[in-house]
Amino acid sequence: MSLSGLDNLDAQPDADRSVRAYRRLAKGYDRTCTWIEALRHVAVEGLQLQPGETVLDVACGTGPTLPLLARKVGIQGRVIGIEHSPEMAQLARQRMASDGGNVSIVVAGMADPRHVYAADAVLMCYTQDVLQSSAALDQLIKACKPGARIAILGMITLPWLWGWPVNLFNMYRARHYMTTFRNLDRPYRLLEQRGARISVVDTALWGSAYIAVGTLPAA
Numbered sequence: 001m002s003l004s005g006l007d008n009l010d011a012q013p014d015a016d017r018s019v020r021a022y023r024r025l026a027k028g029y030d031r032t033c034t035w036i037e038a039l040r041h042v043a044v045e046g047l048q049l050q051p052g053e054t055v056l057d058v059a060c061g062t063g064p065t066l067p068l069l070a071r072k073v074g075i076q077g078r079v080i081g082i083e084h085s086p087e088m089a090q091l092a093r094q095r096m097a098s099d100g101g102n103v104s105i106v107v108a109g110m111a112d113p114r115h116v117y118a119a120d121a122v123l124m125c126y127t128q129d130v131l132q133s134s135a136a137l138d139q140l141i142k143a144c145k146p147g148a149r150i151a152i153l154g155m156i157t158l159p160w161l162w163g164w165p166v167n168l169f170n171m172y173r174a175r176h177y178m179t180t181f182r183n184l185d186r187p188y189r190l191l192e193q194r195g196a197r198i199s200v201v202d203t204a205l206w207g208s209a210y211i212a213v214g215t216l217p218a219a
């Protein structure tokens with residue numbers, strides 16, 4: 001694992017490196033992200049979920065947003081967490097072990113062609129690598145109903161002219177949690193290029209986190 005994060009300057013996300021990194025990060029992961037708890041709630045609200053709907057939690061990690069989603073769609077609905085790290089997915093399963101049964105966790109990369117769910121909505125919290133993977137985004141669009149709703153929470157860079165110290169600090173801190181720094185100025189750019197409509201509705205942490213909502217392409 002690179003100490004400096006220089007590997008992340010490579011353009012493409014590296015799924016194998018990510019799986020290896022989260023093998024090590026999984027155990028302490030929840031302690032590192034308590035500070036974004038309130039933002040998770042805002043992102044979930046942005047999905048405007050209805051009882052009975054199917055929602056994907058893409059790259060769900062240890063599953064901190066799964067209970068929020070499960071409550072919104074109710075027992076008639078379905079929550080599907082997709083996660084490529086077996087260690088992260090195992091912790092998500094433990095978290096949901098006593099929960100109502102409308103949550104399933106699929107251990108696979110988002111680019112896996114077996115993902116087909118006709119989902120109504122998609123949540124992506126701190127999923128930079130997935131957002132930068134063309135194969136994963138193409139599969140995500142196929143896995144959902146046309147025009148499915150999407151909410152994204154994640155890291156974004158400030159304008160480099162004055163924001164560079166904050167950007168460098170955040171990128172250094174995040175270097176093990178993502179394998180590419182591509183498009184950090186507009187992390188949802190590849191989704192927009194596929195016809196998704198995305199609007200940033202909120203920022204936090206002095207502008208270095210964003211919440212965006214929108215819809216996937218209509219067909």
Ligand SMILES: C[S@@+](CC[C@H](N)C(=O)[O-])C[C@H]1O[C@@H](n2cnc3c(N)ncnc32)[C@H](O)[C@@H]1O
Pocket residue numbers: 015018019022033058059060061062063064065082083084085088108109110111124125126127129130133136177
């Ligand atoms: C920063 S964590 C975020 C976890 C969770 N969404 C949260 O909000 O805490 C990023 C997660 O993305 C997963 N991941 C990265 N690339 C992936 C891919 N192509 N398919 C599925 N999961 C992926 C990692 O294993 C890791 O669990």
